[in-house]
Amino acid sequence: MPALNETHDLNLTSWVASANDAQCDFPIQNLPFAAFRRQGSDEAFRGGVAIGDQIVDLAAAKATGVFSGLAQTAAEACAAPRLNDFMGMGKEAWSALRLALSQALRSGSAAEAQLSACLVAQAEAEYDLPCTIGDYTDFYTSVFHATTVGSLFRPDNPLLPNYKWVPIGYHGRSSSIDVSGQSFHRPKGQTKAPDAAEPSFGPCKRLDYELEMGIYIGKGTDLGDTIALDSADDHVFGLCLFNDWSARDIQAWEYQPLGPFLAKNFASTVSPWIVTTEALAPYRTAWSRDEADPQPLPYLESETNRAEGAIDIQLEVLLESDKMRAEGQGAAKLSESSFVHSYWTVAQMVAHHTVNGCNMKPGDFFGSGTQSGPTHDEAGSMLELSLGGKQPITLANGETRTFLEDGDAVIMRGHCQKEGAARIGFGEVVGTVLPAKA
Amino acid sequence: MPALNETHDLNLTSWVASANDAQCDFPIQNLPFAAFRRQGSDEAFRGGVAIGDQIVDLAAAKATGVFSGLAQTAAEACAAPRLNDFMGMGKEAWSALRLALSQALRSGSAAEAQLSACLVAQAEAEYDLPCTIGDYTDFYTSVFHATTVGSLFRPDNPLLPNYKWVPIGYHGRSSSIDVSGQSFHRPKGQTKAPDAAEPSFGPCKRLDYELEMGIYIGKGTDLGDTIALDSADDHVFGLCLFNDWSARDIQAWEYQPLGPFLAKNFASTVSPWIVTTEALAPYRTAWSRDEADPQPLPYLESETNRAEGAIDIQLEVLLESDKMRAEGQGAAKLSESSFVHSYWTVAQMVAHHTVNGCNMKPGDFFGSGTQSGPTHDEAGSMLELSLGGKQPITLANGETRTFLEDGDAVIMRGHCQKEGAARIGFGEVVGTVLPAKA
Structure with missing residues (x-):
C-alpha cells in the first residue's frame, strides 16, 4: 500500500x-x-x-x-x-x-x-458542491453491472468485445450535478415500448439510481499531456459517493449510437465530503485480473497498480419512501456492495482518460460506474435488483418496487474498515424524487 | 422570419x-x-x-x-x-x-x-475562447452524415430507428475545446483492426475533421425548467464554426455501448467570432420534414419552427498541407455544404435538451453534428469523402488523402448571403495536426 x-x-x-x-x-x-x-x-x-x-x-x-x-x-x-x-x-x-x-x-x-x-x-x-466541476466523465467499471445491464439492453450481446480491454467511459453533464439533499422532478422524455410502432412522450416510468464512487481530479494537466498509471495518485484529490440517477426507458430509446443523454442529465448527486487519496491509503489493496481474461495493455499495467490499485470501500444503498417517512420507519436497505470489485482501478481510469492527450482541470470529476458486486443482492441499481422491472423487490415495510416512485429518497453510504486501521467514512448522499412537473 | x-x-x-x-x-x-x-x-x-x-x-x-x-x-x-x-x-x-x-x-x-x-x-x-464553456453537447443533426457514417460503422444497420424521432446528442468534453489556431498532437489510443484478434496501441491512423456549427447558450435555466421550442431564441446567443476532430479508428473500437470518448476529447476547435441570433435573422428560413418521415412529437413541433426554424449558412472546408505551405500554394477545397440541410433545427436541439429539466448555463455549447449535405461532394468529414478510407481523394496540388496527415491544417469558413440582405460572415476556424508525441 x-x-x-x-x-x-x-x-x-x-x-x-x-x-x-x-x-x-x-x-x-x-x-x-x-x-x-x-x-x-x-x-x-x-x-x-x-x-x-x-x-x-x-x-x-x-x-x-x-x-x-x-x-x-x-x-x-x-x-x-x-x-x-x-x-x-x-x-x-x-x-x-x-x-x-x-x-x-x-x-x-x-x-x-x-x-x-x-x-x-x-x-x-x-x-x-465542494468545487466547480468543469467536466464530468462516467466510467463503467463493474463487469457485473455491465454484464447484467447489457443482457437487459442487448440480450444477444451483453458484454461487448471491448469491455475487457478498454476502461469504457463517456462524457456526462456537469450542470445538473448537485450536492446531497438534491431533489428533482421526475424527468419527461421520449420512450418507446418494444412492441409500439412509435415513441410517445411523458414522465419516465423506469426511474433508477446508480451506486457509484465519485473521483475528483486535483492537479490538472495541459492538452497533449498524459498521466502515467503510476502518477495517477499525484492528480487524484479524493473520492466521494455518487448517485447517477438514470431514466431507463428514456435511455433504452435514445442511447444508440452515441450513448446516454437525457436519461442521465436531469440530476446527479454527490456526497458533500471528499475523502482524500491520502486518507484512503490504508485501504489500498491488490488488484488482479482473472487469468482467463485479457491482461491490460502496457499503458494500463504496472506492478504498483497490481499491488495497491484497488480500494476496499464498503457501500450500501437504502430507500426511504413517503410511507416510511410518514410512519417514522427507518429507510430500507436495498443492497450492499464494495468498490473492490471494480474491473478497472482509479489509476487505470486516469491513465486511460489522458492517454490521448485529453487535459484535466482541477475539479474535474469521474463517476466509477455502478458498483454492482458479483451476486444479485449486491446490485447497484434497481434495474438489476428487479431484473429489468420484471420482478418487484419487497422492502422492509412490505412495500414493493420495480423502479423508483415519487417521494422516494435514495440514501447511499460508504466506509472503509479493517483491523489495525481507523474507520474512514464517506458520510452519505441523499436525493429525493419529486413528481413530474405538470 | x-x-x-x-x-x-x-x-x-x-x-x-x-x-x-x-x-x-x-x-x-x-x-x-x-x-x-x-x-x-x-x-x-x-x-x-x-x-x-x-x-x-x-x-x-x-x-x-x-x-x-x-x-x-x-x-x-x-x-x-x-x-x-x-x-x-x-x-x-x-x-x-x-x-x-x-x-x-x-x-x-x-x-x-x-x-x-x-x-x-x-x-x-x-x-x-469567447466564454467559459461549462458543458458541451454534440448533436448529430445531418441525416446524410448519420446515414453514411452509420453504413461504415454498422453496414447492416446504418440509420437507427430513433434517428428520425430523437434529436440525437451526447455529452462532449469542454476542457479540450480551444479557439481557432489550435494545434494538437495526433492522439494515441487503442484500436483494433476488424481481422485482428486483439487491440493494439499507437498513434491514430484515421484522424478526421468534422464540419459543424457551434451554438452558444446565453440566458440559462434552472434545473427542472424546460425551454419551449418557440422560446429557444431567448436563450441562444449565437453561432460559430466548429471543428469536432475525430479519431475514427479509436472511435470504432471504443464507442459501444456508451458513445465516443477518447476519439473526440483530444481537441475541438471553435472560430473566434460568435455571430448573434439577431444578426442571423434575415437568413432564417422554412424548415420541413419529408412527408414520408415521422413528423415531430408535439414538443418539437411549432408553426414558427416550420416557418423560420432553419438557417441558411453556406459552409466550406479546405485543407492546407505542409507541402502547400512550403510551396506557397493556396489551401485546397475539400467540400461545400450548408446548415440548411440540418434534419433538426437549433430550436429543436434546445427544446429536446431541456425537456427533461436539464439546466443550461450561460456559455454552454452545442455542436450541430457534422453538416454533410445530400450529395457525396457535400460531405463534412474525410471519412465520408474517402468512403471510409477506401478511396483516396486527390487535392488540388496532386497530393492524396484518405485521412489527415501530420502538418495538415483544416480551415472551415461560413457565411450567409442572399439578395436584399447584407452578407453575414463567420470568419474561419483553423486547426493544425502535429505529429504524435514520442
Whole structure:
C-alpha cells in the first residue's frame, strides 16, 4: 500500500470527543473536505474539514495562526467558496494541510483553544458542491453491472468485445450535478415500448439510481499531456459517493449510437465530503485480473497498480419512501456492495482518460460506474435488483418496487474498515424524487 | 422570419471603410462578438465586436460615454476576459448593445471620433475562447452524415430507428475545446483492426475533421425548467464554426455501448467570432420534414419552427498541407455544404435538451453534428469523402488523402448571403495536426 505516515496512526485521538467513537465516519485519521456554511444563513460557502460531528471552518482557521508555511497557503485557498484552487495545488499542499490539521486536532494539541472557536456542528451546516466541476466523465467499471445491464439492453450481446480491454467511459453533464439533499422532478422524455410502432412522450416510468464512487481530479494537466498509471495518485484529490440517477426507458430509446443523454442529465448527486487519496491509503489493496481474461495493455499495467490499485470501500444503498417517512420507519436497505470489485482501478481510469492527450482541470470529476458486486443482492441499481422491472423487490415495510416512485429518497453510504486501521467514512448522499412537473 | 429592425438594414454603411466591402464577413449588419487582445501582448483578454477588418475594443468603448442605459451595462459586462456574464443577461441586453453599436458605427455617427480610438486591427489581434464553456453537447443533426457514417460503422444497420424521432446528442468534453489556431498532437489510443484478434496501441491512423456549427447558450435555466421550442431564441446567443476532430479508428473500437470518448476529447476547435441570433435573422428560413418521415412529437413541433426554424449558412472546408505551405500554394477545397440541410433545427436541439429539466448555463455549447449535405461532394468529414478510407481523394496540388496527415491544417469558413440582405460572415476556424508525441 502507499506509504503511511503519522496522520494514519490508529492510536491518534482528537480533543473533539465525537471523533474518537469507533463507529464515527470522521475520526482524526480521515479529515475529508467539503464546502459548507451555517444552515439557512447567507454566509459565504467556504472550505471545511470534518472531525467527528464537527466541521473545522478553514476560512476561520486560516486566521488563527495555527498553520504556517505551505499548510497556511493551502488553508487560505480553502477559504474560497469552492476548493478548485486548493485541489489544483497538488499533493504536497494537500499533505501539508492534512498533517497540520492532524497535529492541531490531536488530544493535547496547543491549538485546541484557537481551533475550537472555528468549529461548526455538522448538524447546523448545509453544503454546496465542494468545487466547480468543469467536466464530468462516467466510467463503467463493474463487469457485473455491465454484464447484467447489457443482457437487459442487448440480450444477444451483453458484454461487448471491448469491455475487457478498454476502461469504457463517456462524457456526462456537469450542470445538473448537485450536492446531497438534491431533489428533482421526475424527468419527461421520449420512450418507446418494444412492441409500439412509435415513441410517445411523458414522465419516465423506469426511474433508477446508480451506486457509484465519485473521483475528483486535483492537479490538472495541459492538452497533449498524459498521466502515467503510476502518477495517477499525484492528480487524484479524493473520492466521494455518487448517485447517477438514470431514466431507463428514456435511455433504452435514445442511447444508440452515441450513448446516454437525457436519461442521465436531469440530476446527479454527490456526497458533500471528499475523502482524500491520502486518507484512503490504508485501504489500498491488490488488484488482479482473472487469468482467463485479457491482461491490460502496457499503458494500463504496472506492478504498483497490481499491488495497491484497488480500494476496499464498503457501500450500501437504502430507500426511504413517503410511507416510511410518514410512519417514522427507518429507510430500507436495498443492497450492499464494495468498490473492490471494480474491473478497472482509479489509476487505470486516469491513465486511460489522458492517454490521448485529453487535459484535466482541477475539479474535474469521474463517476466509477455502478458498483454492482458479483451476486444479485449486491446490485447497484434497481434495474438489476428487479431484473429489468420484471420482478418487484419487497422492502422492509412490505412495500414493493420495480423502479423508483415519487417521494422516494435514495440514501447511499460508504466506509472503509479493517483491523489495525481507523474507520474512514464517506458520510452519505441523499436525493429525493419529486413528481413530474405538470 | 424573425422581426427585422434597423440594424439589419442593407443600406447601412459604416465609417469603418473596410466594413462596406460587399465581400466582407463583418459589415455593420453583422457585429459578432469575440474575446481578444493584441497579439503577443500580455494585455487582458476582453470582449470585442468585429467591424470590417477592425475590432471595437469593448473595454475601451465602455469608458467613452458613447453608450448609455442597458447598452452601457452590457458593454461593461463585455469588458471581462470572457463573455459569460453578458451572454447570461439575455436578449434585451444583447439587442440594446447591438443597436447602440450599429448606431455608433454608422457613417456620419457623432461617436466616430471616440470609437475610432477604440479600434484594434484584426490583423494585430489574437483570440481566446469567447466564454467559459461549462458543458458541451454534440448533436448529430445531418441525416446524410448519420446515414453514411452509420453504413461504415454498422453496414447492416446504418440509420437507427430513433434517428428520425430523437434529436440525437451526447455529452462532449469542454476542457479540450480551444479557439481557432489550435494545434494538437495526433492522439494515441487503442484500436483494433476488424481481422485482428486483439487491440493494439499507437498513434491514430484515421484522424478526421468534422464540419459543424457551434451554438452558444446565453440566458440559462434552472434545473427542472424546460425551454419551449418557440422560446429557444431567448436563450441562444449565437453561432460559430466548429471543428469536432475525430479519431475514427479509436472511435470504432471504443464507442459501444456508451458513445465516443477518447476519439473526440483530444481537441475541438471553435472560430473566434460568435455571430448573434439577431444578426442571423434575415437568413432564417422554412424548415420541413419529408412527408414520408415521422413528423415531430408535439414538443418539437411549432408553426414558427416550420416557418423560420432553419438557417441558411453556406459552409466550406479546405485543407492546407505542409507541402502547400512550403510551396506557397493556396489551401485546397475539400467540400461545400450548408446548415440548411440540418434534419433538426437549433430550436429543436434546445427544446429536446431541456425537456427533461436539464439546466443550461450561460456559455454552454452545442455542436450541430457534422453538416454533410445530400450529395457525396457535400460531405463534412474525410471519412465520408474517402468512403471510409477506401478511396483516396486527390487535392488540388496532386497530393492524396484518405485521412489527415501530420502538418495538415483544416480551415472551415461560413457565411450567409442572399439578395436584399447584407452578407453575414463567420470568419474561419483553423486547426493544425502535429505529429504524435514520442
